[in-house]
Amino acid sequence: MHTNIVLKPVAYVRNSRKEIIDDDWQNIISEIELVDEFPIESFDGIDTFSHLNIIFFFHKSTKTISAHEHPRGNTQWPKVGIFAQRKKNRPNHLGLTTVNLIRIEGRRLIVSNLDAINGTPVLDIKPVLKEFLPKGEITQPQWASKIMEKYWSSGS
Amino acid sequence: MHTNIVLKPVAYVRNSRKEIIDDDWQNIISEIELVDEFPIESFDGIDTFSHLNIIFFFHKSTKTISAHEHPRGNTQWPKVGIFAQRKKNRPNHLGLTTVNLIRIEGRRLIVSNLDAINGTPVLDIKPVLKEFLPKGEITQPQWASKIMEKYWSSGS
Numbered sequence: 001m002h003t004n005i006v007l008k009p010v011a012y013v014r015n016s017r018k019e020i021i022d023d024d025w026q027n028i029i030s031e032i033e034l035v036d037e038f039p040i041e042s043f044d045g046i047d048t049f050s051h052l053n054i055i056f057f058f059h060k061s062t063k064t065i066s067a068h069e070h071p072r073g074n075t076q077w078p079k080v081g082i083f084a085q086r087k088k089n090r091p092n093h094l095g096l097t098t099v100n101l102i103r104i105e106g107r108r109l110i111v112s113n114l115d116a117i118n119g120t121p122v123l124d125i126k127p128v129l130k131e132f133l134p135k136g137e138i139t140q141p142q143w144a145s146k147i148m149e150k151y152w153s154s155g156s
Numbered sequence: 157m158h159t160n161i162v163l164k165p166v167a168y169v170r171n172s173r174k175e176i177i178d179d180d181w182q183n184i185i186s187e188i189e190l191v192d193e194f195p196i197e198s199f200d201g202i203d204t205f206s207h208l209n210i211i212f213f214f215h216k217s218t219k220t221i222s223a224h225e226h227p228r229g230n231t232q233w234p235k236v237g238i239f240a241q242r243k244k245n246r247p248n249h250l251g252l253t254t255v256n257l258i259r260i261e262g263r264r265l266i267v268s269n270l271d272a273i274n275g276t277p278v279l280d281i282k283p284v285l286k287e288f289l290p291k292g293e294i295t296q297p298q299w300a301s302k303i304m305e306k307y308w309s310s311g312s
Contacts, residue, residue: 005213005277007161007248010239038247041223044237048297051290052239055211055250057161067197081200083166083208083281086288091194092163094211094280096252098290113291121161124250125239130294131304132242134207134254135269138286141204148287 009121011035013056014108017117020060022072023150025115029102032109032122040107047104051128054114056095057121058088065089077143085144095120098128113152165191165277169212170264173273176216178228179306181271185258188265188278196263203260207284210270212251213277214244221245233299241300251276254284269308 015030032054034042046052065087068079082090099111109125116122171186188210190198202208221243224235238246255267265281272278 003165003277005163005165005279007163007250009159009161010247037222039223041235042237042239044224044240045234045297046237046240048295049240049300050293050295053252055252066193067195068200078201079197081198081202083198084200084202084205084283086282086285090280091166092279094163096209096211096280096282098288100291121159123161123248124246124252126242126252127240127296127300128290128294129242129296129300129304131301131307132254133289133294134284135256137206138284138289139204139206140283140285141201144205144283144285145287148285151287 007123009035009057009123010038011122011125013114013116013118013120013122015118020117024153025113026152026154028114030111030114030116032111032125034107043104043109046109046127047101049127050101052099052101052109052111053126053128054097054099054116054122055124056116057123058093058095059119059121060117061088061093063089064091066091071143071147163279165213165279166194167191167278167281169270169272169274169276169278171274176273180309181269182308182310184270186267186270186272188267188281190263199260199265202265202283203257205283206257208255208257208265208267209282209284210253210255210272210278211280212272213279214249214251215275215277216273217244217249219245220247222247227299227303
């Protein structure tokens, strides 16, 4: 009944982070390099946007959690469903982040705030429109705020 | 070289919109129904978040644009690369929207602000964390703001 959906990478991430590390993404600048199959026109006008949504594939993730688990394995926090956390070991292994577009260099987008390691396959690139931002006040549990304290830090 | 990535739906959208219509999404309330393969624990704690990112598959889209095109086919606007617009006829046919979680009913999430038609396969559900919002001021071109004027309207 549930048909397979077959996707192909549209680009790859190039940056200095070769191994999986959870935190300290602030100083990482990444290149998103378009695969050869796409003409450069697919980036036309992308620099009229300041931010992009990047949907990517956690290609190094070999485990899949389908029920619930403690975030970061920390038993002080509640067991939380896989769809109530952003852990990489998730069904379909999809990642999603909003990045800042710094500039374009030919077939490469130079971006900051992308939390994906070197070699990550990118499945889509979408411009961020203000009208797609969350509507109304955002609430989240305390464990989520706690996890994020070191996430975007510089690691120094 | 570019390996196929095979995904499976984790849920399906149920709502009153049976046909493809671009605009007027404001009054559509949707159910996101978990597929049988997942235990209900995969939703544990999801109601501690107000907003969710939904990654879905434009299953009715049969065309793929890989270069550039006028947004909404309007020649008054510039030709824009497929990765500089959110059109459904895109490589990999992935959709992405931030929805408001209204409530949970067993294996179904009741949400608003989801711009996906009835029967749409959902590929991932992620909680929205404040720390993943766009960093810094968002800029976008005029055509994008113009398109969005009627997008979330009630259609009345």
